[in-house]
Amino acid sequence: MLSSGPISREQACYLMRATDDELPQLLLAAREARERFKPRVITYSRKVFIPLTNLCRDYCGYCIFRRDPGDSGAHTMTPDEVLAIARAGEKLGCTEALFSLGDKPELAFPEMRDVLHRLGYNSMLQYLEAMCELVLRETSLLPHPNPGLLSAAWINRLAAVSPSMGLMLESTSESLLQPGKAHDNAPDKVPAKRLRTIEEAGKQGVPFTTGLLIGIGETLEDRIDALLAIREMHRRYGHIQEVIVQNFRVKPEIPMHDWPEPSRGEMLRCVAVARLLMPDVNIQAPPNLSAPYYVELLDAGINDWGGVSPLTPDFINPEKPWPHLEELKLRTEAKGYSLRQRLPVYPEFVNRAMAEPGLLSQKLKAAADAEGYARVTAQ
């Protein structure tokens, strides 16, 4: 049915609409591609989630995380709170500190600027940099920041305190910016700006995580075009360490509360097409967003479960707890794979992240085993 090389846009468009009868063949092709890439191993990153601030200047229609100043639950973490979570995670064998935060809240809110000034910083990115450095210095965890759009200068600064970083492309569809759509009133979700950040990371050789958010109003062709844009970035710079295929989940509190969720079939087709478009790139899908059917994602060609926390909830989808790690291991092994703990930076990118001597390089050497996986094994 398919050759072993990456598929074309035309093939992807056809496969994204595979009938139920054709689906098993599509999944088989995706699994075979995954086996050629990384046979019999599925990875995950044992992490703590550090929501540094939930204030954000954007208003994405699907977001339950963001707050305005004064909203119930609005919070910016103190350095002590950051360190307490990181240390608790360290005791549970975590190796990743995932920093998630709203995009440039200080540009929109004077209250945020006041909080930052009290903490001793002029911008959220300065504070993030300091907190990454704190976690790196004081614990064995490796930071993975996810702060939204970044300039070349900020990518350079954050790369000194984190071996990898991330920005979800989400979609390349400009139509989502229109009034009433998912990215109406979300200036940081302009696709060209997000591609610029991803490209800049590539120019600087920073291992980068990105991906799609599916089911937010984009077409099937839009999903393919977003995957192709990521593939092109990777072709040019070779820095895409992971592509996440994340499915929209509805929640009563969000503006898109009556929006339909993508079906299981859509998710399987999108994951399989992502694998066939990028046979040699790590493809991830979060298990908690497909529970209780998440093992089916293995059938569609993923090779990674992403960050899974034994400690902190998924603050982006708090109603969907991560599966217990023991259950994840058993269900992965029941499918015939071994589950291995990786670092926030993937094994094949560890050497690149260690290129500069210094604290980051020392910590990374201590955290990685000879193959580049996490030295700490899951307990």
Ligand code: SF4
């Ligand atoms: S998804 Fe991110 S950028 Fe959008 S509103 Fe939520 S925190 Fe802000």
